[in-house]
Amino acid sequence: MSLATLAQSILNGLAAGWIYVLVAVGLTLVFGIMNIVQFAHGEIYMLGAYCSYFLIKVYGFSFWEALPLAALLVGLLGIVLERFFFRPFRGRFEPSIIVAVGLMLLLQTTAVVGFGTDTKSMGGIIPGVLTVSGITLSWDRLLAIVVGIILVAALFLLIQKTKVGQAMVAVSQDPDAAALHGIDVNRISTIAMVIGCALAAIAGALMGSIFSTSPFMGTSAITKGIAVIILGGLGSITGAVAGGLILGLIDGLIPPLLSPTMAGIFGFGVIIIVLLFRSRGLFGHE
Amino acid sequence: MSKGARLVKPASYTALVVLLFLVPLFVKGAYFLHILIMAGIAIILTSSLRTIATTGQISLAHAGFMAIGAYTSALLVMKLNFSYWVALPLGGIAAALLALLVGYPFVRVKRVYFAMLTLFMGAIIRLTIMEWRGLTGGTSGLLGIPPPNSIVIPGFLNIAFDSKVPYYYLILALVLISLLFLHRIDSSCVGRTLLAIQQGDFVAESVGINVTRFKVFALCVGCFFAGITGSFYAHFIKVLTPDSFGVLQAIYLVVYMVVGGRRRFYGAILGAFILTLLPEFFRILREYQPFVFIGILLVIIFLLPDGLVSLPEAVKSRIKKVPEGQS
């Protein structure tokens, strides 16, 4: 593998990795606070992609306007979902899963019926490349990495420095104790859901513009998201970052060497091996 | 219980079985037989999934194990000229062996992680099928799988598998055998032990139950039947693609099980039957058809979170509440 190809593969891997991180962070946040595996999270990501697609192609927004707008719209949807689909089943693991699955199928089928099954393209965020000592690096991937880093850093600051963030930590450790301390668990759940959906929407928009958009992109997103949070440890944001980058690099480096399918096998294999030695994932507790 | 009353249950089951055998006389269309056959497949898959779930473990790899059975059987017949009737059980055994291999490490982890590990396992199976193109035909699929060898007793019987009808009887036989076996497990002390493992595995361990061994046992039994079903499916549909055995299909099976209700044995049968058959009546909706399935799913989970089998109890407690309210 030449240096140029290696550099591009690493870049692809990191870009994919940070997109995975954005998906996984929301998923692990919702798991930590609401104690459910939100199976519809992949469809939220897909909606983010379509939302920004329509904002750009139909309403003429620029990408950098469409991104926060899509995040906002999808985040608002998250409020509705938490209130009407997940809150009635709080604390009941199995029915929550089924509701999430039902929601996933609902959103996916609606997308298929509404948008058609063909894949769409948004056009590159910022076309063109950066050339460094003979190696070409695409701007869109670099910017995906930067967006990912900024958002995750912002989330860390939110959790560590704000009252809301601390309340979220309390709820994720012991919701009953948190409630006794006067924390509105419902409100915290809503906030977690909104953050999760917004991040997933941004991830979807990024993925949709670097690659393409299809109504089925959610299924691979949720599988990847679950893979990342299991690898990183359920409920751990640090774990989501570590897991996302590891799996992203695998997906960047293995396909040019072997094949995309082998990348998948390799990735899942790594997770299974890690789990068998460290039964809570890399950074998991409890 | 009087002698007459004691005979009601076995008599009604026998009547049901006789009725099922007579179905092809009344149902003539190939399409209708086809959906009944698919319902039969779903029933075995969901019931065997439930057996695994009796220990509290939810397997999301069930579609993957079905694939193991399907491809094993198809390849044994096509490449090694096995008779279908040998390949059928071998498909089940192949699935059970894989379950045995991964079972011991998998069952030791907490339940949430077990479910996710099986999710990945199913994905790995699918990806391996896609990658091993030479053997399995990869994404384009394995085509031209032959039907089961005709059952021939000279001068007596010659059943060729050239229409849906023999397939119907075959799946009916498989359903009856599987359900009989799985029900025996459930209603015997083995089933009690599996349930005890779900409700308190350390208590079970402390009274001498080898929890790991029983969990692996449940997993292998469940996966065996998934494999058998896969074998049947391969030689019925005659084409195999890895996409038929993905995450979505595995999730559907769990949905059938939970919507039907996990607490009772017949819950799995009910869930599989209703969720496979009911959407078929809405075929005219075409691309809107999946909404029927989704609608049923959401309505049932909101009204009866413990599944359809909790309906009798829910009705009873409603009836009890009414007189109290009136006084």
Place this chain on the structure above:
Amino acid sequence: MLEIRGLTKYFGGLSAVNNLDMTVNQGEIVGLIGPNGAGKTTVFNLITGFIRPTKGQIIFEQSDITGQPTHSIADKGIVRTFQLNAFLQDMTVLQNALVSCHLHPKVGVWEAILNIPGYRKKEQYACDHAMDILQFLGLDSVKDELAQNLPHGHQRLLGIAMALSANPKLLLLDEPLSGMNAAEVRESLTFVNKIRSAGTTVLLVEHNMRAVMELCDKIVVINFGCKIAEGLPEEIRRNKDVIESYLGPGEDVT
């Protein structure tokens, strides 16, 4: 019957149990006492194989059972109860007791599935055995109640019923009297004595001092994982180290 030699368990840098030696002889009722956090439940966990010792040996009926899995140890005849009510919530009282009945006589999985006559006889025997145990503990009237619907006192008895149904040679009771009122304590003490008369040796962890003094033939006192005293109840009552470890210097245990 049970011999513990040099039993040590480290959790990280902390020693929960430190070089413990003790014996339980057949037919005895032995009490294991000590202040909170002394390591008593850890000793139970070590004996029954829930955790492996860092050092030391556990010998039961002349064979070394150190480090064996819990279900093997139960099979050999040591069964324990749990502090927090541990029973099977969603099953009936009778089903709870029946779960433990598969060991004696041993029922094979395929026997059960094929429903051969031998199995049916064993199942009937198990039912009778479970009913005997339930009757002995006064739970037979609620045999078809779901375990989670029982009052707290009955739930504790159910835990003991499950352990007894497994026909233990040595029964480990983990704080059987906690949360009980005086009448329930009286009743339980009678039960434990009857269990011993029926041939089961008993080792119990308990905080109720009066009950322990009355019930036990021998008492072992531990603190910070080390044995600080062993002997007859009267000796322990007067032992200065024991009194100090519980209440600080200058107090009386009873």
